[in-house]
Amino acid sequence: MAKARDLGTESDQKLSKSLSRMELFYIGLGGIIGSGWLFATLYAAEDAGGASILSWIIGGVLISFIALAYAEISSAIPKSGGIARYPHYTHGGLVGFIMTWAYLISTSISAAAEATASVTYLSSLVPSLACKGVLTPLGIGIDYVFLVAFFFINYFGVKFLGRVSHGVGWWKLLIPSATIVILLVFYFHPTNFTVDFIPSSSYTCHGYGGFSAVLFAIPNAGILFSYLGFRQPIDYSGEAKNPKKNLPFAVIGSLLVGIIIYVLLQVAFIGGLNWSTIGVTPGDWKALASTSLSNGPFFCLFRESKVFGLVFLIFYIWSIILLLDAVVSPSGTGWIYMGTASRTIYAFSANGYLPEIFLKIGKTKVPTPSLILTLIIGSIFLLPFPAWVTLTSILSSASVFTYMMGGIGMETLRKLAPDLCRPYVAPAGKILAPLATLSAGLLVYWSGFHILFYVVTAIFVGLPLFFSYYAHKILEVKKKVAISLGIADVILIPLTSYFYLVQSDYLVENNLIAFIIYIISMAIIVSSNIVAVYMSSPAEGKEEIRAGIWLISFIFAMILLSYLGGFGPAKLIPFPEDTIVIGIVTLIFHYLAVKSGIKTKALEELERGVSVS
Numbered sequence: 001m002a003k004a005r006d007l008g009t010e011s012d013q014k015l016s017k018s019l020s021r022m023e024l025f026y027i028g029l030g031g032i033i034g035s036g037w038l039f040a041t042l043y044a045a046e047d048a049g050g051a052s053i054l055s056w057i058i059g060g061v062l063i064s065f066i067a068l069a070y071a072e073i074s075s076a077i078p079k080s081g082g083i084a085r086y087p088h089y090t091h092g093g094l095v096g097f098i099m100t101w102a103y104l105i106s107t108s109i110s111a112a113a114e115a116t117a118s119v120t121y122l123s124s125l126v127p128s129l130a131c132k133g134v135l136t137p138l139g140i141g142i143d144y145v146f147l148v149a150f151f152f153i154n155y156f157g158v159k160f161l162g163r164v165s166h167g168v169g170w171w172k173l174l175i176p177s178a179t180i181v182i183l184l185v186f187y188f189h190p191t192n193f194t195v196d197f198i199p200s201s202s203y204t205c206h207g208y209g210g211f212s213a214v215l216f217a218i219p220n221a222g223i224l225f226s227y228l229g230f231r232q233p234i235d236y237s238g239e240a241k242n243p244k245k246n247l248p249f250a251v252i253g254s255l256l257v258g259i260i261i262y263v264l265l266q267v268a269f270i271g272g273l274n275w276s277t278i279g280v281t282p283g284d285w286k287a288l289a290s291t292s293l294s295n296g297p298f299f300c301l302f303r304e305s306k307v308f309g310l311v312f313l314i315f316y317i318w319s320i321i322l323l324l325d326a327v328v329s330p331s332g333t334g335w336i337y338m339g340t341a342s343r344t345i346y347a348f349s350a351n352g353y354l355p356e357i358f359l360k361i362g363k364t365k366v367p368t369p370s371l372i373l374t375l376i377i378g379s380i381f382l383l384p385f386p387a388w389v390t391l392t393s394i395l396s397s398a399s400v401f402t403y404m405m406g407g408i409g410m411e412t413l414r415k416l417a418p419d420l421c422r423p424y425v426a427p428a429g430k431i432l433a434p435l436a437t438l439s440a441g442l443l444v445y446w447s448g449f450h451i452l453f454y455v456v457t458a459i460f461v462g463l464p465l466f467f468s469y470y471a472h473k474i475l476e477v478k479k480k481v482a483i484s485l486g487i488a489d490v491i492l493i494p495l496t497s498y499f500y501l502v503q504s505d506y507l508v509e510n511n512l513i514a515f516i517i518y519i520i521s522m523a524i525i526v527s528s529n530i531v532a533v534y535m536s537s538p539a540e541g542k543e544e545i546r547a548g549i550w551l552i553s554f555i556f557a558m559i560l561l562s563y564l565g566g567f568g569p570a571k572l573i574p575f576p577e578d579t580i581v582i583g584i585v586t587l588i589f590h591y592l593a594v595k596s597g598i599k600t601k602a603l604e605e606l607e608r609g610v611s612v613s
Contacts (some may be wrong), residue, residue, distance in 0.1 A: 003540040004092040004600040007407040008350025016365035021246040023162035024233040026169030028254030033118030034333025040222030041269040042297040047217035049199035059218040060259035062439035063227040069406035069436040071248040075424040080238030081347025088351040090412040094548025101462035106339035110379040114334030115146035121326030124296035140317045150335040168332040183268040212575040219447035222287040224396040230255040248424035345370035352568035397447040405437030412597035441586030449568035464489040475541035487582025510569035550592040
């Protein structure tokens, strides 16, 4: 049996079990309706024009498959930081570490992204805070004030956070809904839907045209980022009163409400565009980025609209309310995401990838050391990425990469632990599981090579921690071997990535030779480390390494196909053939991953605990 254990079972019992059914629901909805409703409609229109409505629908359907899979897993295993803990249960340390590390990247950036959205929106009132969507030094300073506020809301305890999120949740539901109604009734231009509804590449922000633009917008315009909030109830599930009963309702219910609101918001935004007022040629969607809309899309629609009389008064008052909401909505999501990030670090420690100090529960019954580290990481990430759309593109792809384990985890658990109590059983599991994995694979691929490269690089940058810490502590690799591997990776992985960035002019140029050198060098570095750990581990450790070979192979297959496909610099496999190839490859790896699942000590202990209870 694999050595992978859950080191957090004792500390789990110290967490406050206080979140009610509706508090879980509003934590989910609060994660979904945040900065996305303020900005994603604009960036989606820039990427896909009027057809961005389809982007929201398609993205919602794909995320729903993933959410249904996680609803089953989380109802059976309600754990704080659950999404980061489940891969450890089914595949052991190598898969668990990579998925937890990638998830940590995304959750750590999320709170900073929400704070950035608030400050960027307020720049419509105070221009010195941001310039064309990018924060100024003053804006970054205000951003840090938001992050500190998010920290203290979490520090006061999950009971306080749940009640505040529940109250703010009503506001976050009301304001977007009222905005939709006001624009549809008083300021709707139907002709906007007939002007290059699916635009050509010359009229979109990133140069993709036709249906490829519709798909590209999902991970790159903030659509995917907005929908990712469904995960919040799962990551807080260890602090819920009745998680086995209430989690499926919170996860699925909040996502369905979010999909409806976002689709209607996109309709209202496109219908509310007055091209002459914003000084843009009708149908030139990419030009929206250079207008005042970039600092506050809906605020500018109301402030710059050509209306008179009572309607003008309504629009003026509502624009003020939107400025207030620019603080409330992203902040409500920001403090939820900061809590999620702290639970991810907590899960990191529970899996054995970090020292157990991060399992420590403070006086307010929250993982205090993990919360402090979350604040530090979020503050660091803010500096190189002071723009909302950049932050959300990277964290969305990193998140969805981990969501591949939704379908894989659900089917693997059904195979390895068929008698595990499942209060919610997802329908048509044999079909849903591969669909969930396929959805995640496609969403990652559509983000484009320029984003996927950074995500993959960030994943590999975390490997020194695995080889130098977990491999020694849990897999019993000799200390000298583990430290030597860690030091080598700290040097070689960043150098290899930087070499390719420079040779390709920071991902702008198609330099096939440089890419081949990069991919071969990285494959040699990673595979040699895995072989060294495998050869130095006992039988149980070897089992965990074998269970992760599929994931390492999938990462290299994805980055290679991303470079060669229609969303990469080479474009040797054009759209839509590239998407078909990715779909087939992803499904192959789904079944390889399920076959690679192993019975870990963590899963065995869980089953024993369930049977005893």
